[in-house]
Amino acid sequence: LAKTTQPISMDSYEGQEVNITCSHNNIATNDYITWYQQFPSQGPRFIIQGYKTKVTNEVASLFIPADRKSSTLSLPRVSLSDTAVYYCLVGGADSWGKLQFGAGTQVVVTP
Amino acid sequence: GAVVSQHPSWVICKSGTSVKIECRSLDFQATTMFWYRQFPKQSLMLMATSNEGSKATYEQGVEKDKFLINHASLTLSTLTVTSAHPEDSSFYICSAANPGQGTYEQYFGPGTRLTVT
Numbered sequence: 001l002a003k004t005t006q007p008i009s010m011d012s013y014e015g016q017e018v019n020i021t022c023s024h025n026n027i028a029t030n031d032y033i034t035w036y037q038q039f040p041s042q043g044p045r046f047i048i049q050g051y052k053t054k055v056t057n058e059v060a061s062l063f064i065p066a067d068r069k070s071s072t073l074s075l076p077r078v079s080l081s082d083t084a085v086y087y088c089l090v091g092g093a094d095s096w097g098k099l100q101f102g103a104g105t106q107v108v109v110t111p
Numbered sequence: 112g113a114v115v116s117q118h119p120s121w122v123i124c125k126s127g128t129s130v131k132i133e134c135r136s137l138d139f140q141a142t143t144m145f146w147y148r149q150f151p152k153q154s155l156m157l158m159a160t161s162n163e164g165s166k167a168t169y170e171q172g173v174e175k176d177k178f179l180i181n182h183a184s185l186t187l188s189t190l191t192v193t194s195a196h197p198e199d200s201s202f203y204i205c206s207a208a209n210p211g212q213g214t215y216e217q218y219f220g221p222g223t224r225l226t227v228t
Contacts, residue, residue: 032215043115043204043219044155087154092215099145099217101155 004088004102011108018075020105022088025069030092033064033071038085038104047073047086075107083109113139115207117220124195124227131191132223134205140185141207145217146178149202161188195227 005023012018024033032051036044048055050062050071061074075082085106091099114137124130134144143162147155159175161167161182169175179191188207192199202224206217 034216036219041202041222041224043117043206043222044217045219046216049216093210100157101147103154 003100004090006086006088006102006105008103009106009108011110012078014079014109014111015077018078018082018107018109020073020075020086020088020107021070022073022090022102023070024088024090027068027090028092031090032092033062033068034089034091035060035062035071035073036087036089038087044087078107078109080109080111083107113137113207113218115141115205115218115220117203117205117223119223120221121224122226124225126196126227127194129191129193130195130225131189132203132205132225134188134190134207134220136186136207136218139207139209139218141188141209141218142185142211143208144182144188145206145208146180146188146190147204147206149204149222155204158190192225195225197227200225200227 034049035047037047038044048060048062052064055062063072085104087101087104116135118133145160146158148158149155157170158173159167159169159180161180163182163185167180182188202222204222206219208217
């Protein structure tokens with residue numbers, strides 16, 4: 001079961017790009033990498049999912065190197081409303097039902 | 112993305128009573144549902160995984176007789192906290208998924224705040 005490691009917290013100013021790196025050294029071949037955002041007293045919200053290389057959607061980009069032992073979530077031009085906890089989750093068919101959230105990264109965006 | 116609802120959004124109960132929390136997937140068939148618990152300033156802790164029509168699989172340390180999970184249909188799972196105690200006060204979150212569709216994305220509900228007095 002892939003364990004993930006993320007920075008505990010990151011601070012940023014509005015309009016800047018925020019990059020959060022997650023380490024998952026023992027990722028399995030069938031595992032996907034998924035990032036979630038959580039605001040206080042709310043359920044996590046899906047941000048992006050990827051398997052390799054780069055994935056981009058309307059809110060973020062996900063960069064995954066060839067060895068897949070880490071991944072980087074990139075949030076372009078953050079705003080105050082991006083202040084939240086971000087979780088990296090690694091899992092797939094073989095670990096289905098055993099997915100565990102790590103500690104997450106608290107991102108604080110200030111004016 | 113798919114929509115998952117939880118009911119109630121918050122509940123206060125007395126110690127020793129039981130509380131049922133519903134989790135519904137509103138616009139897709141959830142073959143698998145997960146239940147999490149989250150204490151203040153902490154991450155989500157997986158409690159159990161349930162597949163439609165079968166018994167739930169509980170994580171180590173989670174009492175299956177205290178936290179009863181039923182996943183009777185592809186759109187509904189319930190978590191019943193039996194004989195609740197103040198230490199059961201927490202934020203309970205469910206998620207729904209259908210890995211058979213080729214994605215391992217979980218769709219989370221808004222959570223239920225349980226306070227046991």
